[in-house]
Amino acid sequence: MEIIKPGTTIDFLGKRRTFVTASFALVLLILVLIPLRVNLGVDFAGGTEIEVKFHRAVEVEKLRGQVAEAGFGGASVQQIGSADENAFLIRVGQVSVLSDEDLERYREAFARELSSYGFVGLSFNPSTGDLLDLRTEREVPEAELLRAARAAGLPLTQRGEPVRNLTRAGQPAYQFVIQGLSDKVSEALQAEFGQDVEVRRVEFVGPQVGKQLRNRGIMAVLLAMVGIVLYVLFRFDVRFAPGTLVGLVHDVVITTGYWVVTGREFNLTSIAVLLTVVGYSVNDKVVVFDRVREVAARRKGMSLYDTINTAVNETLSRTIVTGLTTVIALLGFLVFARGSIFDFSAAMILGILAGTYSSIFVAGPIALVVDRWVQKRETERKVHESKTAQA
Numbered sequence: 125m126e127i128i129k130p131g132t133t134i135d136f137l138g139k140r141r142t143f144v145t146a147s148f149a150l151v152l153l154i155l156v157l158i159p160l161r162v163n164l165g166v167d168f169a170g171g172t173e174i175e176v177k178f179h180r181a182v183e184v185e186k187l188r189g190q191v192a193e194a195g196f197g198g199a200s201v202q203q204i205g206s207a208d209e210n211a212f213l214i215r216v217g218q219v220s221v222l223s224d225e226d227l228e229r230y231r232e233a234f235a236r237e238l239s240s241y242g243f244v245g246l247s248f249n250p251s252t253g254d255l256l257d258l259r260t261e262r263e264v265p266e267a268e269l270l271r272a273a274r275a276a277g278l279p280l281t282q283r284g285e286p287v288r289n290l291t292r293a294g295q296p297a298y299q300f301v302i303q304g305l306s307d308k309v310s311e312a313l314q315a316e317f318g319q320d321v322e323v324r325r326v327e328f329v330g331p332q333v334g335k336q337l338r339n340r341g342i343m344a345v346l347l348a349m350v351g352i353v354l355y356v357l358f359r360f361d362v363r364f365a366p367g368t369l370v371g372l373v374h375d376v377v378i379t380t381g382y383w384v385v386t387g388r389e390f391n392l393t394s395i396a397v398l399l400t401v402v403g404y405s406v407n408d409k410v411v412v413f414d415r416v417r418e419v420a421a422r423r424k425g426m427s428l429y430d431t432i433n434t435a436v437n438e439t440l441s442r443t444i445v446t447g448l449t450t451v452i453a454l455l456g457f458l459v460f461a462r463g464s465i466f467d468f469s470a471a472m473i474l475g476i477l478a479g480t481y482s483s484i485f486v487a488g489p490i491a492l493v494v495d496r497w498v499q500k501r502e503t504e505r506k507v508h509e510s511k512t513a514q515a
Contacts, residue, residue: 127151132437137429147486154381161384165391168338172305175325178210187212187313194312196305198350202389205462211324214461215389216305222254230256233276238264241296253302254281260296267296269319279303280298341395345376348399348482352406356413363428363498364413367490368406371482375405379475382467393464394471401475404450408443408483413491415439428495432488442503447480 165174165312180498191214195223200215231246242261256278258269265446273280280286281301302501306326313321349372357365383390415435420426426434454476457469 133433134437134440135433136436137433137489137492138486139342140485143485144460144489145375147482151377154377154384158380158385159388162380162390163383164338164385166215167215167391168335168341170335171215173325173327174214174216174306174309174323175204176212176214176313177322177324178212179320179322180210182210182212182317184212187214189317190312191216191309194309214309216309220304222248222256222304227256230276234258234272237272237275238268241262241268254302256300256302257290258298258300260298263296264289264298268302270318271298273300281307305490313452327419338390341392343396344395345402348402349373349376352402356406356410360413360417362496364487364491365496366489367505370490371409371479371487372402372405374482374486375401375475375478378478379471382471382474386470388467391464393468397468397471397475400472401479404476405479405482407447408479409472409487411442411485412436412439412483416491418492424431428492436484436488443480443483447476450476 184201184203188199191199191201194215197271199217200213202213202215204213205211227246227248234246235243236466238258238260241264244259244261245261247257251255265270266287266289272279273286278300281303286301288299288301290299306323310321310323330344347371352372353365353369356368376398379398383386383394412435416431419431419434419438420428423431423434451473454469454473457465458473459467
């Protein structure tokens, strides 16, 4: 399919300064806004995410007020799915409601109630949610554990097993599941809306785990770009690698601009989008640079300026068709999907457009700049060697 007629000679590099300057200005603006505008999800920031569904229409502001009355004033409440689904996502920036004072009080009570069983310690890890770990010297019957928990005033969960036996290799160990943050939010909502509310899903990520996920996500994107640049370096020419790298950085930053502008949640799905955009973008650039190599071999003596222009013109139809085909496939998700799938589709479309643009207006001009720099250095080296020989 030929959208662009064969023999088209558009001087893409003629306006390279305008396009490159505008691109770099936009990239710089997004980089400045990323720390201020990107809304990190539970995957990266840590906290608790609760998905609830109502069997009748509920206003977002009313729901936000109920969550605030439960003691979580900084919670984020977002409607997901279509309006008639009445489904909401509640994000709270913590994973536990247990304080250090509460833990110390429970520790003293258990030491007193289980002294005959050789109480060793009661510990709590805030990154794993509302779970209390108990260790004793001798095994404790479950009935005694429940009695001690009631005497200590421990608010055990009403869902599932409140006590877990983790004894291994003869070392008594137990875990109490207490009423946590999600229970507190659920109770507040049920008190207001009764049986009209249903808790669909509860997920929590500790702050340290969130930080690790964020760092590994960033590292995955960086390693992908470095690996691609090394491939271009060995497959083509050293002059093309910097253009590929700058183009990939451009595409990743522009795609990240979707979350900067919309304020939508940036999570692990977002990292998947960025990695996909990197793969798509490099495919476009490899096609262009491969055609540059073919044109250079076919037309000996042609300048790199004209070679790049010719290669871009010859691959322009393919670049546009490939981009449009992928965008059309994503439009279905954009129209009918909600939540993370909608974000994936919208950001991917932006990334595809950015990748197509950078393959034409960014990668080539950077390769041209590098080529002229290399030629200048080579000329200086030859002049220096000539002067040295004469001396």
